[in-house]
């Protein structure tokens with residue numbers, strides 16, 4: 001568990017648990033890994049110790065195809081934490097992965113791979129848009145998955 | 151006769167009280183809590199020394215032992231705290247009813263005291279203690295409850311053709327009722343549809359007026375057996391039915407990781423609530439529906455069975471949720487326009503409707519549904535009167 005929750009620039013960092021270490025190791029290597037049951041092959045998210053379908057405790061981490069569809073989104077306006085207020089209004093999207101439409105990741109649509117929060121004009125986001133994953137390095141430890149239009 | 155114990159009409163609310171509601175009240179949450187519990191017992195005509203059951207929210211800052219020693223209560227035989235923020239409101243009433251109906255307590259007090267108006271916004275702490283899977287949302291800027299519900303709102307609009315006009319129907323109904331209620335924070339502030347449409351964005355598609363108020367305030371309710379209620383000062387408001395629930399693969403506020411996020415905890419809670427109720431949705435005269443955000447009203451109308459899935463938005467048309475309509479809701483102004491105290495004001499307003507003393511009284515109302523926070527593991531009660 002990391003207790004340091006915020007970067008010097010004011011961005012919130014993931015609070016990693018035993019269940020999610022592999023996910024964040026994956027993004028650091030520019031891979032989107034989804035927890036998958038080693039017994040029945042069901043993907044699950046958020047990560048947890050047990051498969052709710054077959055109750056197996058054995059899991060593996062499978063690389064996602066990295067594409068999906070925007071399921072929903074908001075455009076956030078202040079009041080916000082300072083770092084986020086500075087780049088507002090920004091989008092937050094929920095992406096339904098092509099691997100399994102019930103795996104939905106919260107993220108951000110950005111204007112190009114590697115770009116950060118708030119880089120895209122808010123008018124360009126819509127439900128149903130096709131997106132692919134890219135990676136945005138926050139610091140040595142954390143890289144966040146972000147998304148660009150296909 | 152089945153051996154199953156039912157709580158149906160076995161207990162009643164006989165006392166209620168509340169502080170003023172304001173952006174900034176003097177005194178600690180503890181001081182407001184003990185004062186309002188004293189007043190609720192006074193309303194019931196019951197001496198504090200008789201209280202032996204206590205229930206509140208896990209987010210409540212004043213422990214039961216503090217309440218009991220301030221009020222000079224005797225031995226306490228039942229106490230419980232309900233988790234999940236605003237989802238726990240009606241469960242405080244339900245747990246006490248179960249305790250009293252099964253002989254675990256005789257006089258129960260439920261309460262909530264919160265200085266949310268003058269205190270910090272919970273989301274503004276970098277590390278918040280809510281049981282949300284924060285790791286998957288907050289680093290991406292999904293920071294506030296309004297953002298979390300905004301995501302569900304946008305999807306709801308997309309799937310069912312709901313519009314901002316429908317959300318405005320909710321905001322305007324609550325405001326209209328608050329304008330009749332001198333205790334409401336928005337008593338003197340009218341709102342037009344233009345005011346709503348022109349207000350600033352918080353998290354598109356949600357604007358300022360889709361969000362509840364920020365309030366300092368405290369409320370309490372006193373519960374006893376229906377037998378005992380006959381001797382109290384006020385006419386009894388019977389707890390007819392109680393439900394608690396959350397659905398398969400539920401999360402708190404961010405129910406994006408389940409089969410159908412458009413079916414929230416209300417659907418699970420409603421199954422339990424109506425199963426043991428002789429009063430069904432069509433029979434309900436008035437409802438107090440948890441409204442931290444306008445979106446929660448159409449979602450709850452569907453969850454509690456007042457209309458089919460996807461029809462909650464159109465249900466709000468033509469004044470249906472205003473006084474005189476098919477199902478008047480939030481007759482004191484609700485969280486949107488009276489006060490936001492984790493929904494406890496909805497419980498007290500439900501009691502007033504059954505006593506016939508609401509400032510927006512539904513004539514001859516004999517049953518009232520009260521619901522707690524939708525989007526989190528939740529609870530609900532049906533009140534009735536003779």
Ligand SMILES: [Zn+2]
Nearest residue numbers: 037040051054
């Ligand atoms: Zn499995």
